[in-house]
Amino acid sequence: MLENIKKEFSTRILVLIPIAIAINIAIGELVVRLKLPVYLDSIGTVLVGAIAGPWAGALTGALTNLIWGLFNPFAAPFFYVAAVIGFLAGLAGKRGAFENESPRWLSVLVGAVFVFSLTMFILAFSNASIDDTGFTSYPSMADLFSQYAIIFVVAILIGAAIGYFLLQRGGYAGFWGLITGIVAAIISAPTAAYVFGGVTGSGTDVLVAAFRASGAGILSSVMAQGAVSDPFDKMLSFMVVWLILRSLPARFKAR
Amino acid sequence: MNTFSMYVARESGLHKLYPLTKASLTLLLLIAGLTLPVNWAGYFLVLFVIFPLAIWGKVFKNFMRIVWSISLPFIISVIIIQSLFWGKGTPIFEFWILAPKIEGVIFATISVGRIILVMAGFILFAMTTRPDALMISLKQVGVPSSLAYIIVTTLQIVPRFVTKASTILDAQRSRGLETDGNLFVRSRAVVPIILPLVLGSLMEVEERAIAIEARGFNSNREETSLIEIPDTRAQFILRRIFMVLMILSIIARVAWQLST
Secondary structure (H helix, E strand, O other), X not given: OHHHHHHXXXXXXXXXXXXXXXXXXXXXXXXXXXXXXXXXXXXXXXXXXXXXXXXXXXXXXXXXHHHHOOOOOOOHHHHXXXXXXXXXXXXXXXXXXXXXXXXXXXXXXXXXXXXXXXXXXXXXXXXXXXXXXXXXXXOOHHHHHHHOHHHHHHHHHHHHHHHHHHHOOOHXXXXXXXXXXXXXXXXXXXXXXXXXXXXXXXXXXXXXXXXXXXXXXXXXXXXXHHHHHHHHHXXXXXXXXXXXXXXXXXXXXXX | OOOOOXXXXXXXXHHHXXXXXXXXXXXXXXXXXXXXXXXXXXXXXXXXXXXXXXHHOOOHHHHHHHHHHHHHHHHHHHHHHHHHOOOOOOEOOOEOOEOOEHHHHHHHHHHHHHHHHHHHHHHHHHHHOOHHHXXXXXXXXXXXXXXXXHHHHHHHHHHHHHHHHHHHHHHHHHOOOOOOOOHHXXXXXXXXXHHHXXXXXXXXXXXXXXXXXXXXXXXXXXXXXXXXXXXXXXXHHHHHHHHHHHHHHHHHHHHHHHHO
C-alpha cells in the first residue's frame, strides 16, 4: 500500500502537481471571465489523477482548494471534495478510461442516460407537493412518464446527440466523469448547506432558490443544485483531459 | 516577487507571531464557530476575537474592505433565498408574491454569521502570514520537503499562469476566435484556450524536473534553511491549549447532539 503511494510521487509528478494546480486556478478564473455556467476548475486535478494515480490526484485536489483559499476563502472548506474528485480520476486512469477508445454507441448511451435522469430529476422536484404537515411527497415515476412522455423522448434524443457529437470516442472518460460528478454533488452538499447556508454567491443560486420554492429542504435543495451542475461539469473536465492526453506526444506519456 | 497571496506587510505583534500559532488559532476559531451548539457563536467570535486581532495586526481597514467585498455576494444570496423561498413558516408581511418568513430570516442571519466567520478567519490569517514563512515553519515540524516544494512553487507560478491564460485568450481573439455572444459561441471558445495552455505547460515539466534534480532535490542529507523563524516557549504552550480547546468544542457538540 505505502509502496504504491510512494511510487506515484516521482520527481516528474512532484513537478507536475504545482503546474496542475495553477492550471486549475487559471482555467477556473478564465471560465468566470467567459461567463460560462460551469466551473472547470478540476482539469489539472483530473490530469494528475489520470497520469499518476489516485493518491497524487487526491493531493492535487486538496491542495488546489486550500491554496485557492488564501485568495478566495469560499474554496477552502471544499478541499475534501476536490480530493475525492482527484482520487476517482486516478481510479478511472487505472482502469484505462483515458487511454481506451470507447465504441460510439457507449457514448450515446452515457449521454442519453445522463440527460434523461437530469430531466426526471428536475420534473420530480418541480411537481413535488407539500401537505399541511409540511411533508413533501414526490410524484410517482409512472405518473411522470405518462404526463411528460414527449419531454422524455426529446431529452433522450438530446442526450444521445450530446453523446455522439461531444463525447465521441471518449465514452469511458465521460462515464467516469458522470460518476465523479454525482459523488461530488452528494458529498459537497452538507458543507454548502451548513457552512454557507446553501448558497455559492454565483449564478447557480437561482437553482437553489427554485428548489427551495418547490418545498425541498435546505440540504436536498443544495444537493439537487449540485446534481444538476456537477455531473455535467465533471463530464466536461474528464473529456478535456481525455482530449489533452490524446494530443500529447507519445514521448511524454512514456514516462 | 509577485506571489499569489493577500499578505500585507506591517510591523505588528500579530505579524511577528510564529505562523503555526496563527494557523492553529484560525483553525480553532473555525472549528469552535461551526461546532459549538450556540447559534450566534460566529458573530461573537468575529466581534470579540477576530476584529481585535485585526486591529492589533494594523490591517483593520484593508481587512474590512476585503471581508466585505468577498462576503457580500454570499450574504445577499443567502438572505434572499432563505427568507423569500422558505417553505412553511410565519410570514412577516405579504406584498405581491413576496412573503419573507420569520424562520427563514433567523436561519439566514445564523448563516451570515458562519459565512463571515469563515471568510474573516481565512482572510486575517492570509493577510498577516507570509506564505514562505508558513512553509518554513511547517518544514520545522516535520512536513516532508516535497510537499513544501509543491506549495511554494504553486504560490509562485499561479499569477504567471493566470497571465498566460489571458495572453492565450487575446492571441486566439486576434485570430478571430469569438469570445462574446451567446452561450453556444462562448462555450466553443473553451477548447482553443485550454489546450494550448495545458499542452504548453506540460512541456515545462521535463525542464523543471531536470533543474530540481540537478540541485539535489532527491538528496537524503538533512536540509538547512536560510531564514530562521523565531518560536517561543509561550507560543508552543498556546498552540497546545488551542488544540485542547478544539477537541473540547467538538466534544461539546457531540454531547449536545446526543442529548437532543
